[in-house]
Amino acid sequence: MSELTQESRRNFMKLFAVAGGGLVLGFNSTSSIASGLGLIDGSNLPAAAIDFNSYLSISPENIITILSPNPELGQNIKTSFPMIVAEELDADWTKVKVVQAPLDTNKFERQVTGGSGAVPHSWERLRKAGATARQMLMEAAAKRWNVSANSLSTENGMVVHATSDRKLSYGELAIEASKLPVPTDVKLKDNKDFKLIGTAVRNVDNHEMITGKPLYGLDVYKEGMLFAVIQRPEAFGMKLKSVDAAKAKALPGIVDVVTFGNNVAVVGKSTWQVMKARKELKIAYEPDEALESSADHDRLFKELLNSPEATVRRKDGDVEAAFKNAAKVIKSEYQCPFLSHSPMEPMNFFAHVRPDGVELAGPTQTPQRARDMVAKLLDIAPEKITLELTRLGGGFGRRLSADYVLEAAELSSIIKAPVKVIWSREDDMSGGTYRPAVRYRFEAALDAKGNMIGYKLRGVGINSGNPTREDNFPSGAVENLLIDSVEHKSPITTGPWRAPITNFLAFAEQAFLDEVAQAAKKDPVQFRLELLDKAKKTPVGEIKYDIDRMRGVIELASEKSNWGKKKGVHQGFSVYFSHRSYVAQVAEVKLVKSVPVVEKVYAAADCGIVVNLSGAYQQVRGGIVDGLGHAMYSKLSFKDGAVEQKNFNNYRLIRLKEVPEIDVHFVNNGIDPTGLGEPALPPTGGAVANAIFKATGKRLRNQPFMEQPELKGGKVI
Amino acid sequence: MATYKLQINGRSYEVDVEPDTPLLWVLRDNLGLVGTKYGCGIAQCGACTVHVNGNAMRSCVYPVSAAASAKITTIEGLSEAGDHPVQLAWDEVDVAQCGYCQAGQIMTATALLNKNQKPTAEEIDNAMNGNICRCGTYHRIREAVALAATKLK
Numbered sequence: 118m119s120e121l122t123q124e125s126r127r128n129f130m131k132l133f134a135v136a137g138g139g140l141v142l143g144f145n146s147t148s149s150i151a152s153g154l155g156l157i158d159g160s161n162l163p164a165a166a167i168d169f170n171s172y173l174s175i176s177p178e179n180i181i182t183i184l185s186p187n188p189e190l191g192q193n194i195k196t197s198f199p200m201i202v203a204e205e206l207d208a209d210w211t212k213v214k215v216v217q218a219p220l221d222t223n224k225f226e227r228q229v230t231g232g233s234g235a236v237p238h239s240w241e242r243l244r245k246a247g248a249t250a251r252q253m254l255m256e257a258a259a260k261r262w263n264v265s266a267n268s269l270s271t272e273n274g275m276v277v278h279a280t281s282d283r284k285l286s287y288g289e290l291a292i293e294a295s296k297l298p299v300p301t302d303v304k305l306k307d308n309k310d311f312k313l314i315g316t317a318v319r320n321v322d323n324h325e326m327i328t329g330k331p332l333y334g335l336d337v338y339k340e341g342m343l344f345a346v347i348q349r350p351e352a353f354g355m356k357l358k359s360v361d362a363a364k365a366k367a368l369p370g371i372v373d374v375v376t377f378g379n380n381v382a383v384v385g386k387s388t389w390q391v392m393k394a395r396k397e398l399k400i401a402y403e404p405d406e407a408l409e410s411s412a413d414h415d416r417l418f419k420e421l422l423n424s425p426e427a428t429v430r431r432k433d434g435d436v437e438a439a440f441k442n443a444a445k446v447i448k449s450e451y452q453c454p455f456l457s458h459s460p461m462e463p464m465n466f467f468a469h470v471r472p473d474g475v476e477l478a479g480p481t482q483t484p485q486r487a488r489d490m491v492a493k494l495l496d497i498a499p500e501k502i503t504l505e506l507t508r509l510g511g512g513f514g515r516r517l518s519a520d521y522v523l524e525a526a527e528l529s530s531i532i533k534a535p536v537k538v539i540w541s542r543e544d545d546m547s548g549g550t551y552r553p554a555v556r557y558r559f560e561a562a563l564d565a566k567g568n569m570i571g572y573k574l575r576g577v578g579i580n581s582g583n584p585t586r587e588d589n590f591p592s593g594a595v596e597n598l599l600i601d602s603v604e605h606k607s608p609i610t611t612g613p614w615r616a617p618i619t620n621f622l623a624f625a626e627q628a629f630l631d632e633v634a635q636a637a638k639k640d641p642v643q644f645r646l647e648l649l650d651k652a653k654k655t656p657v658g659e660i661k662y663d664i665d666r667m668r669g670v671i672e673l674a675s676e677k678s679n680w681g682k683k684k685g686v687h688q689g690f691s692v693y694f695s696h697r698s699y700v701a702q703v704a705e706v707k708l709v710k711s712v713p714v715v716e717k718v719y720a721a722a723d724c725g726i727v728v729n730l731s732g733a734y735q736q737v738r739g740g741i742v743d744g745l746g747h748a749m750y751s752k753l754s755f756k757d758g759a760v761e762q763k764n765f766n767n768y769r770l771i772r773l774k775e776v777p778e779i780d781v782h783f784v785n786n787g788i789d790p791t792g793l794g795e796p797a798l799p800p801t802g803g804a805v806a807n808a809i810f811k812a813t814g815k816r817l818r819n820q821p822f823m824e825q826p827e828l829k830g831g832k833v834i
Numbered sequence: 835m836a837t838y839k840l841q842i843n844g845r846s847y848e849v850d851v852e853p854d855t856p857l858l859w860v861l862r863d864n865l866g867l868v869g870t871k872y873g874c875g876i877a878q879c880g881a882c883t884v885h886v887n888g889n890a891m892r893s894c895v896y897p898v899s900a901a902a903s904a905k906i907t908t909i910e911g912l913s914e915a916g917d918h919p920v921q922l923a924w925d926e927v928d929v930a931q932c933g934y935c936q937a938g939q940i941m942t943a944t945a946l947l948n949k950n951q952k953p954t955a956e957e958i959d960n961a962m963n964g965n966i967c968r969c970g971t972y973h974r975i976r977e978a979v980a981l982a983a984t985k986l987k
Contacts, residue, residue, distance in 0.1 A: 191932030191969045319928045326933035327924045328916040329869015329909035333934060336868040344863070369835060369852065388872075389852070389859040461873050461881055461934040461968045510871070510934030511968050542874040731928045735971065739931055742970025765878035765966065773972040774963045 167291040169250040171224040172202055172243065179274070179288025181208050184218040186225040187235045188482050189322075190460075190509035190516070191739075192794040193732030194235050196321045198243060200728055201236075204313045205247030205306060208287070209274035215321040220484040220504040230482040230509075231517050231613065233696035233792030236728060240789050248303040250294070254287050257294035261285070308726065308787050317731035322508065332508040334479035335539065337467045342535045343372055345528055346391045348381040348398055349548050352758030354608040356405035357381070365394040374398070375531050382528050388539055406608040408758035411454070411554075414579055417605050418452065418556040421577035427601035430587035433658045434597035439571030443562035447636045451559070451625035453820045455579075455753040456552035456614055457760075457768060462510020463545040468525035469535035474501040475526065476535070480509035480516055487519040491526045513743075514613040518550045543763040550612030551753060553581035555621055559629040562597070567637030569595055569648070576602040576622070580611040584618055589694060590667065591630070593660035594652035609755065615743065616795040619695040621820070624748060627691040627803025628818065631810065641690045641807065642675050662694045666723050669784050673721035674701035677782050686716065689808025691800040697791035699723040699784075702741070704777075704804035706812045713812045713828070715745070715777045715805055723784035724793040733793055737781045740797030746771025748802035749822050769821075838902050842867070843911025849898070857901050858882045858893040861908060869909035869937045873966070880965030883938040883945075884908050890945035909937040912944060919985035920944045920978075927978040931969035939965050943979045951986050953979070 168174045174182045183199035199215045202208075220228055227238055251271055258276040259266040262283060270277050275284045325332055350356065360381050362374035370390030375382045381398060385391040440446060466479035468491075475495065481487045484504045492499040509516060525538040540548070555578035562571030572595040576584035587600040614620060634644035646668065653664045671692050674680070680688060680703060687708075692701035703719040720737050727733045750769040754761045762768035806817040815827040822828050840847045842865070849864045856875075861867040861884070870893055873881030877892035884893045885907040912918045920943050930936045939962065946953060946961040953961070958979045967975065 189932075191930075193931065317928070319925060320930055320933075322933065323925045323928065323930060324916055326930045326936050327909075327921045327940060328912075329867070329937045331868045333871075335862075335872060338863075338866070338868070387851075387855075387859065387863045389855045389863070393852075393854075459968060461871070461879065461932065461966065463872070509932060511932045513968075539872075542876075735928075735931060735974065738973055739970035742972060743968075746970070764876055765874050766876060770966050770968065771970070772963050772966060773975060774959050776970070776972045779973065 167295045169253070169295060170246050172246045173206070173250055175250070175287050175291040177288050177291055179212060179286045180214055181206070181212055181274070181287065182214045182216055184216050186218040186221070186228045188228070188230040188480070188484065188506055188509055188512070189217065190230055190480070190482065190512035192230065192235075192736065193320060193729060194230065196318055197236060197728040197732055198239065199321070200313050200318055201240065201243040202247040204311055205244045206251045207271040207273065208247075210313060210318065212274055217506055217508070219506055220488055222485060228484050230512060231514070233698070233794040233796060236790045237697060237792050244305050245303065248305050249300055252300050252303050253294040253297050254290045256297050257290040258285050261290070261293065314726065314728055315730060317734075318729050319731065333462050333510045334465045334467070334507045335462055335510070337478050337507060337537060339467065339469070339535055342467070342537055343384050343532070344386065344388050344391050345382045345384045345536050345538045346395050346541065346544070347524060347528075347538060348383070348395055348400060349544065350379050350402050351547065352402070352408055353610065353755075354404055354406040354408045354758040355402040358401040358403045361399040364399070365397040368394045368397065373532060375528060377527055377531060380524065382538070384528070384532055384536065392541065409607055409609060410756050411754040414554055417579075418577055421603040421605060422450070422556065422558050422575055424603050427575060427603045428583070430583060430585050430600045430602060431592055431658070432599050433592070433595070436571050436573060436597040436599040439597035440560070440562045440573075442564075443571060444565040445563040445636055447561045447563070447633050449559050449629055449632055449818060450556060451628065451818045452556040453554060453621040455554045455609070455611075455755070456747055456751055457546045457549050457753050458513040458515035458614055459546065459768065459770065460509070460511025460513055460515060463542055464515070464521040464540040465538060466522045466525040467535070467537045468522070468529040470495060470526060470530040470533070474503070476503050477522065477526065478505035478507060479522070479525075480507050480512070481519065481522060482509070482512050482514070482516040483519065487522040490519045490523055494523055495526060495530055513615045514617065515550060518612055520550075542765070546753070546763050546768060547760045550610050552614030552620065553578045553584070553611040555579075555581050555584045557584070557622070557625045559625070561629070561633045563633070563637055567639060569633060569637070571595065571597040573598070574600045577605070578602070579605050579607045580609060581618070584622065586619060586622060588659065588661040590652075590662055591648050593656050593658060594648040596657050598657070608758065616695055616798045619693065619799040620744070620747070621802070623691070623693040623695070623799030624802030624806065624820070627693065627800065628806045628816070631689070631803070631807040632816065640681060642671060642680055645671060645690075645692060663699070666699045666784075666786075667692060667694055669786070670699045670701040670721040670723050673782055673784055674703050674719055677721060677780065678703035678705070678719040687808050687811035689804045689806065689811060691803035691807060693796070693800040695796045695799050696794070698725070698793060698796035700737070700796045700800050702800045702804040704801070704808040706805070706808040708812050713809045715808070717778040717780065718745070718801065718804065719780045719782070720797060721782045721784065722793065722797060723786065724796065725786070725788040725790040727783050728790060733783065734781050736793045737797040738779045740795065741779050741801045742771060742776050744798040744801030745777070745805060746775070748805060748820050749775070752821050752824065836899070838898050840898070840901060840906065841904065842906045843908060851898055853897060853899040855898045856894050857884065857896045857898055857906070860898045861893065867908050867910050871934055871937060873935065873938070878966075879935070880942060881935050881938040883941040883965065885941060885945055888945070888948060890942050909941060912940070918944065920947065920982040922985060923978040923982035927974050927981060929971050929974040929978050931971055935965060935967045939967065939975055943975075943982065946979070947983060947986060952983060955980070
């Protein structure tokens with residue numbers, strides 16, 4: 118049996134008490150999405166069902182409904198969360214209905230999608246939810262048959278008394294079971310008894326997605342709803358000076374043009390009408406702050422790298438002495454551009470601010486934060502705000518920010534009408550919370566035997582916060598180490614972008630370690646393993662990564678890729694720890710007419726127990742495609758505060774023909790899940806750049822690769 | 835504003851919109867057919883793909899005035915029960931992550947298979963390369979198109 122902490126048990130019981138005692142509750146979704154087309158999902162839910170706890174209800178008709186509280190943006194949480202409950206319940210998966218829960222801070226906690234944290238955070242809680250209900254159902258059957266609960270078992274949604282060959286479905290027992298006291302100490306399954314966890318289960322929304330049912334924020338259409346687009350300043354650092362909206366207002370379908378803050382909102386009766394009328398606005402802006410260009414940032418990076426005033430993030434030993442005594446010093450700089458999140462569904466939100474409360478609906482990774490910020494903005498109690506969570510057409514961190522929710526709420530409060538604010542793709546790309554542009558300088562000191570005796574990293578970035586992860590590998594394995602950073606504050610807004618900071622830091626670090634291994638005349642894999650050995654035997658300072666887990670993925674990736682033993686291909690290695698999980702990758706590059714072509718990527722991932730094999734496999738593959746695509750092609754640059762790429766015609770995303778074969782393997786170590794939404798992305802750039810070096814002798818140190826002189830005319834298929 | 839008679843998914847609709855309104859927004863705002871998605875508005879991503887007289891078409895740049903005499907199929911009209919071979923293949927391969935681009939992917943794949951029942955891997959790649967999937971489900975898209983081809987009658 119798994120250990121539960123006192124705190125998690127208390128939280129669980131608190132959640133349980135909300136609906137304890139067999140509350141009869143109809144799961145009537147309040148959604149009126151695309152009126153006449155049905156509900157978001159779960160449209161055929163039973164009218165009345167017995168609520169066992171916050172996650173689970175069972176109807177007398179034997180329909181098991183599992184609520185999925187966290188925002189679904191493609192990380193497959195809406196399938197994997199219910200699988201965990203259903204596993205411990207021993208439910209018949211084919212009879213399980215999954216429903217997206219709205220924001221409910223009484224029933225759920227951490228209704229957030231971010232940090233690859235949902236499954237690690239809720240693992241025990243969800244298992245207990247299923248196991249507790251299962252035990253109550255068994256108790257109910259024991260009472261009815263007048264036998265001991267110990268003589269009963271469960272399978273596939275039935276309680277079974279093997280001795281008398283009797284069976285009852287959970288539905289038949291639901292009412293009686295719900296009246297029983299809630300057990301406080303239930304036994305969880307041994308991992309080896311999992312039937313559902315670890316199998317490939319198809320996405321619960323497949324049917325809705327492949328038939329075009331309304332699921333997403335942009336699919337929200339409500340009674341009396343108006344449509345709006347907002348013209349925001351075209352450059353970061355500009356503010357609104359004056360607006361002439363006369364021509365726009367006169368166009369058909371336009372209800373109003375409203376100014377608030379630096380925003381000019383065109384409100385009307387259809388999307389196209391407001392998009393068209395927006396073009397007729399005559400707006401003047403004036404500078405409010407510096408209007409920065411990418412050329413300014415390049416110059417700034419050089420200054421900041423030499424700035425005497427840096428924030429020290431980690432310091433071990435005497436780094437100056439180590440470099441003075443070094444037999445060899447390796448020094449390199451790496452740089453990445455800003456990136457847009459560009460989820461396929463642009464930002465949007467619905468808001469209806471009424472005197473008695475607020476209705477919000479749409480795609481957000483942080484519904485509670487969005488609600489609380491709206492409450493503060495409008496000065497009303499959070500309890501008076503409902504937030505209906507739609508499926509998210511991607512997020513990648515962009516929807517952690519609530520700016521677009523606040524805009525919709527503010528606009529609705531001004532026009533006193535229900536309104537959906539739609540961002541065009543150009544709005545989405547030019548009004549982002551971007552992955553910050555960052556430059557790193559790495560320095561390594563080797564002794565005469567090729568041991569790394571000193572390591573320095575300075576990270577400088579534009580609104581990057583701390584662009585280092587000072588306690589990550591190789592910290593702990595080097596006696597003399599200094600990691601520091603300098604940040605430039607800019608009007609350009611930045612924010613978390615899938616695998617924040619590590620999405621580029623991992624590339625830079627893993628490519629640099631390759632350079633050091635080469636200088637030390639060591640095999641890159643062997644070099645890393647030696648460092649890990651050192652960290653294990655003679656740790657320097659605090660070590661915050663798991664040496665054995667990192668070693669595990671290194672060894673698995675080496676084995677599966679036949680590292681170092683293949684002829685005719687050039688292999689590059691990379692390994693990274695992020696968000697509690699470990700992923701090693703080997704990229705294989707071939708020279709085709711002297712052009713490097715990425716043919717295959719092997720991945721070995723340790724995310725603990727894999728919940729849904731289908732979803733997990735695709736998380737790794739998708740993460741690699743994401744990491745490869747942005748390393749190769751994507752760049753957002755600025756001229757006088759304005760983005761220079763506003764749509765997919767010049768902001769390049771990876772396409773189908775450009776993805777290599779990807780071979781995914783999981784470490785099977787039985788530890789509780791540690792998250793998989795992000796960790797597969799960071800290692801990819803390094804593995805690919807290191808393989809390209811092997812193939813061509815050219816080091817790629819800046820992204821996107823395709824714009825570097827080393828790869829002009831190069832291509833990836 | 836003008837009135838247009840549209841043939842969509844075997845049904846007749848009448849809408850009163852401006853002539854330059856893209857078919858995409860007529861489908862979504864006027865007819866409630868929201869399976870067709872807005873992604874870029876400039877025919878770069880393929881999320882809005884529908885069939886016009888059997889051909890894959892980007893509805894975000896296709897004005898309603900041009901659609902008046904055409905036979906239009908959207909994701910909602912691909913099959914009654916969601917059991918078109920391409921839809922079945924998409925489910926079986928478990929293609930979707932966020933799912934937002936997938937209706938457009940399915941419509942592009944279906945248009946390909948309507949013309950070429952046994953596409954080669956290269957022909958699949960060429961046909962599908964115009965549709966962006968930001969989640970990176972490309973491997974499964976390839977696999978699903980090939981699987982769908984085996985399911986065609």
